[in-house]
Amino acid sequence: MKGLDKKPNILFILADDLGWGDVSYHGSEIETPTIDRLTARGVELDQHYVCPLCTPSRTSLLTGEYPGRFGRHATVPSSQPVLPDNYPTLASILKENGYSTALFGKWHLGSDPEFFPGKYGFDYSYGSLAGGVDPYTHRYKSGPYSHTWHRNGELIEEKGHATDLITAEVISWIKSRDEDQPWFCYLPYTAVHTPIRAPEKWQNKYWLRNYDIDPARDSSFKSYAAYVSHLDSAVGKIVESLKHLSLLENTIIVFTSDNGAVTYNPSQDTIKYPGKYYDTPRLGSNYPLRGHKAQLYEGGIRTPAAIFWQHQLQPTKIETPLYIADWLPTFVSLLDLDYNEEEKWDGIDISSLLFASQMKLEERSIYWNLKEEEYAYRQGKWKLILDQNKNRELYNLDADPEEEQNLASNHPEIVDNLFQKILSEQKQDNRSVRSDIDKI
Template structure:
């Protein structure tokens, strides 16, 4: 950890608010005298409440409530206030009553953005340079899938200032191998300073049957008709706010509301999809042009900005077949309906803040964690696992499932052509260093400090700047230590002056790196290093853009401005050393295959017992491209049936079960099911399944009863990176069934007795 402490000598965090500075100037008093008066006034101020415990209109509280609202994989142009035809009236209301930033940047994938947001630091320097699934071990301290204790979260800091802190929805800030019902918990939300947590721990989740966690416990999905995850987390957020305002009205709160939307799987009730019937019949070329025109009318992009050409691999709409047009249109209708549904939930939350008298004293910050994703490739995707394993989904396969779009029977992601529309006017997508990957909406609502309502700000802002700005406006100093751990200084820059000054100075420099892709921004210029996986970094191809004049990166100036490029390359090297960007790796999906030596998952033997809570897939025994066995001693009478072991759901996974006096093993790759069936044993028996690879992603599965082989199957394709997005159950199959053979039997709990389940891996 010594390399983390080298930044302790950086310049201290600016502790004085610009808002206070402006008031001091207007009042004619000295800055020092003004602040002394303000501190004295604050110390005498208490929150006034009415008989219902609600804040009276017009009364101030000592410190503001803080709310972060984060979308997942939503592009720069998706909101109505940023040029979209999608109905987002509640987020548009925030924009109309706050500030929109059109030059706000994040990292190109989710976990680093969330880490930077919650800490006010650069993600490499705090252990989160890529998605939390990829823990590269001690050799790569910038890729540990966690936030180091030296970078306290906003929840930890605000706790010392009398705040209660709540987080709901997606977390994705702990190594996957730590996400077990027995911990370790130090990187879970409560371990990072939050008082309450309700949501999911991993990167993405089904909207109808999420793998829910409340505080430090896995829980069942509420038995509620028409359940939806986005609605559930807002219901819970409203409950937290109600309890807070009712019982502790004198205390401020921080609430982080992180939706799973718009990440795959895109799932939403049909009524929201129907809202967009016919809206996208013109196709992605026309819709993109319409958004581009509206963005100029709104002032979101400069009048002289150029719309980038279609991305490589995206066909012009008029070259598609009628089947493609019909299918791809429905993909976008589903995506748009999903966003409108999410906006509706955000509106419910805002209205609830208003109803309990907290809205006027709440600062709300809205953003998306990165640009829209091209994971759906050319045809779109309806199978989450196949998309992540880079497995092709044919158009025929997609069309077969078209009636399931939006439902719990499909895990939808739109084609890349629509992803480019989301990222209008930029080129390429999430995971890249182009503006499409890192430039997203930012809306700040805070009526006590923002008077220029509905205005657009052009300043360059980075996600790491948000929390330092919040600290400044709340008059909070970063403590020297948290839980006895020396804190590294904030690295983001306070942009509160933009709240009151349209021409306030902006951020000058920001580096970027993700899985070997690099970029550096400085004073209106941006250099990008395009890296080819497996090649030496010195062979990267550099591009240079003058963003101040070319915001859509259409004019590569590398041949004309070689001196400027070399200047930016040196600056990237400087920033990389300063913020622990090195060493780099160019991992992509293969990051799922890395198991650090200190991981609990890096064992050869696991023993699980009946009644164990759901174990998330990222913490289960790692079977990819390995010889392994699953042994299950059971006691069974004739007629006893049910699941012995199950990992996954209908889109992928494996299951071992007894049904109709047959013992069955199934491995579901996504488009094909590999199956072994034999007569089931009676009495005390030992069931054993063995898999032996014959080549990369291939092998033979064998099924044994009491040591006697009862069947085998040749599996000609296993998963490359990840078996499923649903975890492991012992003695039952919760959430969605792996096999259609027992899809109508609920969890299909085994009616005999299971002694234990033993995994042995070679």
């Protein structure tokens, strides 16, 4: 943003598997006061879209592109490296423009330490190189990447809850920054991904309440609620530290989730992690949206989101469809960064919306590639979904955000138009696949 005396810091918080219906400002029984307050005091992004799985959302955030551009493995949870060497990312662009950069939490764009975040623009990194981990053992699923907890690419052993360790590391890093150098802190928490294990303090908060007549579902939801509130409190600690350091006014805070919630999780999944786990028959909620994580319905790809910048952005709600790839071009524009390869971006600059100089984006288009098996395309109010069998579902999201009425047979011309859009986007997929991906 031109005219600023000092470039602002950026704190980008990405929750893991937090659903649309998991925050209290959306009516949840789970208490999330910090997230609610950031949203109320900032710009609520009511139609903020991500990808239906973790690796692709992270890919889009850091590159400004659709994940399919980097190959099929970028459209699924991937332990293989996703980005080509020296590929420009949000972190590397900010670093080249004088920012100190760091990542705390879940990387999941290459689980081998050889492909740690430091190779892609981050000065400092800490957390899980692989996917979601057990909060106490910090272990990923059994296999070559189970030991994944690291600092700057070096595998380490630590004691403590992952959410608490990540939060403490963030605060320590922020305190150590040179006050004259702006910073970018990318904070992809491992919470609230399974396995669900919250500290006793947060378990106690919900344990005497009743949420479900089924004892197993009731217990499962209480544990999940505790895990969410623990995450919310951790975010609050970081915001409080920014206040103490007199950094809050000069820090842009973005909060969102990488995909929709997992609504239940059988032990067949958590048994893949070292240790003993049980069925969790009731977890997160995407209500009233249809679907869940790993699906292209709204519940899998539309998440709670907000941006807060004290005294710069006025509290409001934006109902225009946005996409996680928009953040890179938006920050480049907003911060007047030096960069000249914008032609690759699939995301767009939304800064005019954030500052209310433009009220909406006409006919916004967004494309999803899930495992090169299922696809979706949204243009304006219309959304087309193609399943694995190439069945076509068409929804008018303005009239039917819950996706209850498939209108494909009523509007064959719209179906065909959006189908052609998908075919056009597919031609651009796989354009930036690592040359060694089949050899790794």
